Every structure is written in C-alpha cells, then in structure tokens.
Amino acid sequence: MIKNAISRPNELFIGVEVYLNGIAKVLESILDFGLKNIMLSNLNSFYFLEAMPHKSIDKIFLINPDPWVKKRHHKRRLMSYEILSLLNKITKSKNSIYMTTDSSDYLRDTVSLLNEYKDSFGTFTSSILKKNDELYGISKYQRKALENGGKIYLLTL
Numbered sequence: 240m241i242k243n244a245i246s247r248p249n250e251l252f253i254g255v256e257v258y259l260n261g262i263a264k265v266l267e268s269i270l271d272f273g274l275k276n277i278m279l280s281n282l283n284s285f286y287f288l289e290a291m292p293h294k295s296i297d298k299i300f301l302i303n304p305d306p307w308v309k310k311r312h313h314k315r316r317l318m319s320y321e322i323l324s325l326l327n328k329i330t331k332s333k334n335s336i337y338m339t340t341d342s343s344d345y346l347r348d349t350v351s352l353l354n355e356y357k358d359s360f361g362t363f364t365s366s367i368l369k370k371n372d373e374l375y376g377i378s379k380y381q382r383k384a385l386e387n388g389g390k391i392y393l394l395t396l
C-alpha cells in the first residue's frame with residue numbers, strides 16, 4: 240500500500256487492520272514518506288465494509304486473510320456470504336476484488352462458496368501467482384509462505 244500510495248499520489252488508499260501494531264507500522268511509513276493519500280482504520284473489516292457507500296471503491300485487496308485452517312474455526316474466516324455481498328455492493332465494477340492466500344484449503348472453500356452463490360456474485364477467476372505478477376510477495380505473510388516453499392493463490396471477482 241505504501242509503494243502504491245507513493246507512486247499514485249492522486250489516488251486514495253484505505254488500509255483496514257485490527258492489529259494495532261500493524262497500524263502503527265504503516266503510520267511510521269506514512270510519516271517517513273510524508274504521504275497524504277492514505278487513510279487507516281482499525282475497525283473490524285466487516286463494520287468498515289458495512290459503513291462504506293454503495294459503489295464507492297475502485298479496487299479491494301484482501302491480502303492473505305487468516306485462513307483459520309481448523310474446521311471448528313471456519314466461521315471466523317473473512318470470506319463469507321455476508322462479506323462477499325458487502326464487497327460486491329461497495330465496488331464500482333466487476334473484477335475489482337482481489338484476494339490472495341497461501342492456503343489451498345481456504346482457496347478451495349472460497350471457490351466453493353462462490354460457485355454456490357454464482358447467481359449473486361457472478362464469475363471469478365483463480366490462478367497461482369508467478370514471480371512477475373504484481374501481487375506476488377507483496378506482504379509479510381506471503382513472503383513467509385514463499386520462503387517455506389508455498390504458493391500464493393489469487394482469486395479475482
């Protein structure tokens with residue numbers, strides 16, 4: 240987000256993260272680079288998305304949301320019918336929601352969810368990111384997964 244905000248000064252970037260230390264780290268970079276085009280929220284993303292107006296966002300990046308691998312924790316996952324409905328409502332056009340994950344299970348379950356609600360959310364694409372893809376290795380969790388020999392999957396919807 241910092242890199243994008245530097246190279247696109249006329250666009251507004253909004254970061255949403257509940258982990259306060261994460262917010263503090265981004266704030267440091269905002270100050271270091273004197274950035275004026277970033278807003279941060281530490282709201283639970285569900286409430287943030289709920290508060291955003293209809294068709295107000297150009298692009299949404301969900302970068303490696305917690306995969307909650309244990310079945311009993313699946314209900315904590317970000318990708319749900321409710322979140323997908325909100326994402327759909329606030330984006331201006333199709334193919335503007337990008338989710339990356341290093342968890343093949345999370346990818347599979349999200350694909351199942353999207354297939355189940357195809358009538359509501361329309362089509363989507365999924366791929367494995369390659370080194371020269373824009374979203375490859377852009378975050379700490381992605382880099383950790385890649386160092387451990389993992390893959391980064393991308394869903395675009």
Ligand SMILES: C[S@@+](CC[C@H](N)C(=O)[O-])C[C@H]1O[C@@H](n2cnc3c(N)ncnc32)[C@H](O)[C@@H]1O
Nearest residue numbers: 256257258283284302303304305378379380381
């Ligand atoms: C697996 S980490 C990924 C962090 C970072 N995106 C990366 O790829 O390095 C998931 C992050 O999502 C945040 N998170 C979890 N649930 C959230 C929610 N409901 N709203 C906002 N952030 C959330 C956590 O605090 C955590 O920092």
